[in-house]
Amino acid sequence: MTTTKNIAVLGGDARYLEMIRSFSKAENVNIELVGFDQLKEGFTGAKQVDFEELDVSKLDAVILPIPGTDDEGYIDTVFSDKQIQITMKWLNQLPKHCIVFSGIATGYLKDAVKKADLKLMPLMNRNDVAIYNSIPTVEGTIMIAIQNTDFTIHSAKVIVLGLGRVGMSVASKFHALGAKVYVGSRNKADLARATEMGLTSFHIDHLPAYTSECDILINTVPALVVNEESIQQMKSHTLIIDLASKPGGTDFDFAEKRGIKALHSLGLPGIVAPKTAGEILGSVILQILEEEKLGEE
Structure with missing residues (x-):
């Protein structure tokens, strides 16, 4: 039985554009984008929504920007003027199997995700x-x-x-x-x-x-x-x-x-080679989600 993975990408820089493209090419992946409303370019298979419109109860993965959050839970939205805050109340609405991805794990983010009983995946800490x-x-x-x-x-x-x-x-x-x-x-x-x-x-x-x-x-x-x-x-x-x-x-x-x-x-990878850096992130995230799926079977 094939299961579709629901991914929400919240904010991010130029690396994330290539990451989203890699998600768009993958099978059985549903993508929703928040914080990309200034982009003229569309992504096949990706839907742009407002933060409040996300159906968080169905999400399998939430991808935050590389810097994670600030001390109040706000994230970087390079391609939007709208502020997005990751609160405890919002995290508590996510399914317990949902993985929260970020580049690094800030103090606020680690504490909030732990209290919500979710898994935090700081990508920049991974060897690969x-x-x-x-x-x-x-x-x-x-x-x-x-x-x-x-x-x-x-x-x-x-x-x-x-x-x-x-x-x-x-x-x-x-x-x-x-x-x-x-x-x-x-x-x-x-x-x-x-x-x-x-x-x-x-x-x-x-x-x-x-x-x-x-x-x-x-x-x-x-x-x-x-x-x-x-x-x-x-x-x-x-x-x-x-x-x-x-x-x-x-x-x-x-x-x-x-x-x-x-x-x-x-942040040199994102500055000198955002395309390559984005492809790396997309590939690793899809691999992690596939491993999680296999672990559930």
């Missing part, structure tokens, strides 16, 4: 999404490096902090472009992996000893690791690209005082 997103993230980082320097990446001395899913891809691609890549981490396995990749590895606590010759520093660690001591050693042309989630891992105020350009570059 993070690995897929590392590709446009790296391309965006390379773009930023080219746009903000007057020297080639080839032969430049590049420090990458953290060798997680993004750090690994960043280090690999800059190495492939001919940069002399140094990788800082606290994880012994990561340091061994960096050496195996032909990179120079060091313990992140020793960062100040490496920054004096650095041309580009790329941070992926969500903790203050690029501190005053490390920035003090940098040359005036050094570029810092911080990819870590807010508040980042760089002392941006001190970098500004030193005249060092430090850019907190968040």
Whole structure:
């Protein structure tokens, strides 16, 4: 027996347009859009409705914008002037099997969804999404490096902090472009992996000893690791690209005082490749819903 999945997409940015297109091509998916009333473009198989018109009792999935909600439950509606608030009263009307998707899980959202006894799925915390997103993230980082320097990446001395899913891809691609890549981490396995990749590895606590010759520093660690001591050693042309989630891992105020350009570059997949980023989200969400369906059978 085939069961139709009812999905409501509430708000979102350019990535969500491609995500909606991927839903439109899927079989047995019914899509309702809220917060897209400024769009002239229509989507086959998708219906635009007002927030109050949603039949929440029939929903299998609710997709919120990447940032989730603010502290009062309001969401971003890039393609609408109407405000949408996700309240406890509204969440309590959803079926208990309904999955609430967002990019990240804010404090308000986690608490509200838990009280409503629903499942929250922060997509950006998933390994598959993070690995897929590392590709446009790296391309965006390379773009930023080219746009903000007057020297080639080839032969430049590049420090990458953290060798997680993004750090690994960043280090690999800059190495492939001919940069002399140094990788800082606290994880012994990561340091061994960096050496195996032909990179120079060091313990992140020793960062100040490496920054004096650095041309580009790329941070992926969500903790203050690029501190005053490390920035003090940098040359005036050094570029810092911080990819870590807010508040980042760089002392941006001190970098500004030193005249060092430090850019907190968040959400690069949605900026440099919204089409690809949207396809990734759509594919993963459909996969999760299919897994949930199989689990029920």
